[in-house]
Amino acid sequence: VHKHVSDSTVRRLSHYLRALEVLEIEGPFTVSSEELAERGGTTAAQVRKDLSHFGSFGKRGLGYAVPQLAAKLRSILGLNRRWRVALVGAGRIGSALFAYPDFKQRGFDVVAVLDSDPEKIGACWGDVRVAPADHLDEVIRTLGIELVVLAIPADAVQEVADRAVAAGAHGILNFAPKQVRVPKGVHLKHVNLVMELEALSFAINQDGGPA
């Protein structure tokens, strides 16, 4: 168990894995930290440091064996198995997420979609039927769901997160523009689309002169 791995390290591991997966198809069979760094948008020293959290890989002068390092990263990232995901919120963001092809390819199966709008309940999304949001607890328990994605309005998000956690969810991905609290032991990620734009406006604003 690796306690002090930062969010940015985890993100870089995801990027390294993507680079390795291209190499798995296109070759070559080995890759240096320099090459991995270039493909991951970082430095060779950072690659070595990131990987050193998880043991010893590669040989000095020989680089990393691509298939082995890819397999190891999949295992570290929990991608050598499938995850059962419930999506709460069948609105625009929910439907965009549901249609995102990479989720399934990466092992994330959206096996339930829930909404509180009677007009949406009962609709078929692929082979998933939109269920009433009231059924969240039952859905999580009976389908063995571990990850819950919240694509619902901000005012509902804490209550739904609380119910998801009580029913046994281990991870929450929140798209609502509101911070959510979860108890210790439950993992939370927040995607705030406006904050991503704010990070750009900050950076451009800094270019313009002193604040």
Next chain:
Amino acid sequence: VHKHVSDSTVRRLSHYLRALEVLEIEGPFTVSSEELAERGGTTAAQVRKDLSHFGSFGKRGLGYAVPQLAAKLRSILGLNRRWRVALVGAGRIGSALFAYPDFKQRGFDVVAVLDSDPEKIGACWGDVRVAPADHLDEVIRTLGIELVVLAIPADAVQEVADRAVAAGAHGILNFAPKQVRVPKGVHLKHVNLVMELEALSFAINQDGGPA
């Protein structure tokens, strides 16, 4: 100009501003670093460190004056003005983004939507008509667009980013699951929705035992 402000600092500034804006309405008029830390999900020392990048705020024992600190953070984040945004990609993610109410409220005006699909071109989205993706250069120049949001397939993203930059865009927000390169002086943020789920699967996987 503040060169060494990390992405996570910028993100926390966005959170502090949100907390301050609640206080602007609900009171009280002053706030301590402790209170701001609690609302921003961090520590008082971190709050003080984050703010110290931008000058001296607050008085020991008295805390921060809420309206002044909020105004200062808006200025730092570039939110005391409006930004003209073009959205490339009128698919599911694009339409979800377009409908996101907080963009406008925060000063981001999506004044152009572009797509290469003849079935989408010409559609009216609010008071914006979907334009052909070919017109990107012209749209950026004539509308004075600074920020470009890419919600298009991965294989098209580098070419469109190159064109956006050549036409004068200063910031790119990329939703495609592919890394994009931009020249120095142009700012880039990447939102990879699968990577957010991977960060959760990583964390849950770490709970389960040694990697």
